[in-house]
């Protein structure tokens with residue numbers, strides 16, 4: 001709340017007890033465009049714009065971590081034209097983000113295997129991470145060519161390699177040690193996972209990390225997911241009783 005001049009009105013949110021980490025599956029861009037007779041790529045453009053708005057707002061209310069699903073390991077199956085439009089939007093976003101980093105002071109991070117991206121996009125990702133390393137604001141994690149199963153397999157392989165080199169013993173693999181091999185190493189698990197657009201599934205997103213997350217589903221499509229919709233999700237989260245398997 002430190003950055004906001006006025007306490008936001010709306011759904012009953014206790015802004016002094018926000019979840020530390022919110023994760024969002026930005027779904028429904030295609031349907032949003034179809035409803036308006038527009039090409040799917042226009043939906044992604046509106047989705048990217050909304051990401052900007054929501055990420056800025058999350059920083060303003062003092063959220064510590066925001067993780068968004070921008071492109072999955074399965075999204076390469078989409079038509080080449082749509083894939084290249086999403087990559088173009090990412091490039092545009094990163095260029096703008098780099099331009100306003102000193103002002104925004106948002107810490108940027110990427111989860112996923114970036115090697116299949118163009119060298120230009122990889123370099124932009126690297127630069128945004130590097131420039132923002134020491135910023136103290138909200139940490140925004142963008143999942144790019146990310147899949148939960150792929151992440152777990154990579155972690156298992158990396159640990160197996162450490163064992164083969166004699167640097168680790170199988171017995172040393174605790175949950176905390178495994179965390180350290182994931183793309184999300186050092187980031188606390190998401191407290192709240194939001195999926196707009198009416199789909200009620202996890203779609204390979206943060207499979208390991210969401211073990212005890214609270215889920216919030218809404219029919220609202222991602223480009224229409226406003227701050228007020230975020231308030232509803234936060235209020236719903238605050239109404240839950242989290243027991244982590246206890247009583």
Ligand code: FPP
Nearest residue numbers: 026027028029030031047048070089090093
């Ligand atoms: C899912 O909606 C959305 C995606 C696969 C792409 C998300 C990408 C963006 C919001 C733009 C770029 C991101 C950033 C961070 C600048 P869908 O296409 O599956 O929608 P549908 O289910 O209605 O077809």
